[in-house]
Amino acid sequence: MTPEIILAVSSNCPLCPAVKQTLAEMATKNEIASYELVNIQTEPSQLEKYQIRSVPWLKIGPFILYGVHTQSEIKHWYQTASSPEGVSDYISSMLNDGNLNNVAEMLKHSPQLIHEFIPLIAADDSSINVRLGISAILEELAGDKTIQVLKTDLPDLLKHANARVRGDAAHFISLLHDKSLIQMLEPLHHDPDPGVREIAEDAIEYLNSL
Numbered sequence: 001m002t003p004e005i006i007l008a009v010s011s012n013c014p015l016c017p018a019v020k021q022t023l024a025e026m027a028t029k030n031e032i033a034s035y036e037l038v039n040i041q042t043e044p045s046q047l048e049k050y051q052i053r054s055v056p057w058l059k060i061g062p063f064i065l066y067g068v069h070t071q072s073e074i075k076h077w078y079q080t081a082s083s084p085e086g087v088s089d090y091i092s093s094m095l096n097d098g099n100l101n102n103v104a105e106m107l108k109h110s111p112q113l114i115h116e117f118i119p120l121i122a123a124d125d126s127s128i129n130v131r132l133g134i135s136a137i138l139e140e141l142a143g144d145k146t147i148q149v150l151k152t153d154l155p156d157l158l159k160h161a162n163a164r165v166r167g168d169a170a171h172f173i174s175l176l177h178d179k180s181l182i183q184m185l186e187p188l189h190h191d192p193d194p195g196v197r198e199i200a201e202d203a204i205e206y207l208n209s210l
Contacts, residue, residue, distance in 0.1 A: 001082050002033050003033075003060050003061030003078055003081035003082060004036075004059070004060075004061060005023070005032060005033065005034075005035035005036065005058070005059065005060050005078070006035065006036045006038060006050070006058070006059040007019060007020065007023060007035055007036070007037050007038065007056065007057070007058050007059075008038045008039075008040055008046060008050065008052050008055050008056065008057040008058075008059075009037065009038070009039055009040070009055050009056055009057075010039060010040050010041050010055050011039065011041050012041075013055045013056060015055075015056055015067065015068050016055055016056045018068050019056040019058065019068055019069070020037070022068075022069070022070075022071055022074065023035055023074070025071065026071055026074065026075065031071070031075055031078075032074070032075070032078050038050075040052060040055060050109075051105060051108060053066070053101070053105075054066060056068065058074070059109075060074065060077045060078050060081050061077075061078075061081030061082060062081065062087065062090075062106050062109060062110040062113055063077050063081055063090050063102075063106060064102045064105045064106050064109075065077065065102070066099075066102070077090065084116060087113055087116045088116050088119060088120060090103075090106070091103055091106075091116055091117070091120060091130075092120060092126075092127075092130055094133075095129055095130045095132075095133030095134065096127055096129045096130060096133075097129075098129065098133075100133050100136055100137060103133065103137060104137055104140065107137070107141075107146060111146045111149075112149070114146060114147060114149060114150065115149065115150075115153065117134050117138075117150070118150070118153045118154070118157070120134060121134060121157060121165060121168055121169065121172070122157055122160060122162075122165055124162060131168070135168070135171070135172075138172055138175050139175060141175070142175040142177065143175070143176075143177035147175065147176060148176060148178075150172065150176065151176060151178065151181065154169050154172055154173050154176075155169075155173070155181070155184045157169035158170060158173075158184060158185070158187070158188065163191075163192075163193035163195065163196050166188065166191065166193070166196045167193070167195055167196045167199040167200075170185055170188055170196065170199045170200045170203045171199055171202075171203055173185060173203060174202075174203035174204075174206045174207055177207070177210055178207075179207050179208070179210065181207070182204050182207050182208070185200050185203055185204050185207075186200075186204070188200030189201070
């Protein structure tokens with residue numbers, strides 16, 4: 001499936017011509033398919049439609065990119081936009097660089113991709129930036145319908161061999177605001193790791209307080 005490409009620009013944006021030129025050159029070389037060009041000054045309704053914060057704004061499939069990017073970067077995201085591995089790579093890259101808003105914006109357009117958080121939560125080699133970024137996004141979405149789909153994924157992580165993963169899963173389960181999940185947290189009262197036990201107790205107390 002060919003990823004949709006949308007570039008939002010404005011007439012007084014000093015960086016926009018460079019991105020337009022890059023896409024034009026890539027289209028000429030058949031490195032990307034055709035793309036839609038949106039001028040937010042002549043089409044202000046697109047600002048709300050796509051929730052654009054600034055320009056240049058580039059959407060490649062589910063991926064959101066701000067600013068100027070090289071042809072190789074754009075080509076990479078274009079080629080990986082349709083694969084789960086590409087989504088995981090995008091999330092990791094954005095969170096590592098502190099671009100939490102890009103990931104949050106992607107989820108607004110494609111909420112089903114939040115499932116890709118699970119392998120990153122479970123991975124032993126996820127960086128601290130990725131872990132903190134995921135936590136910040138889920139805490140921002142606490143109780144929101146966007147994250148309810150994680151009810152099917154997070155409970156399995158409560159049995160993970162890594163105590164850090166079990167603790168993170170317990171905390172994230174509390175953010176779903178579903179008291180029926182307390183029964184899944186109760187076995188952690190006997191977890192061998194004291195940190196996990198404390199997080200689980202806090203999660204249960206939080207859910208009971210809702």
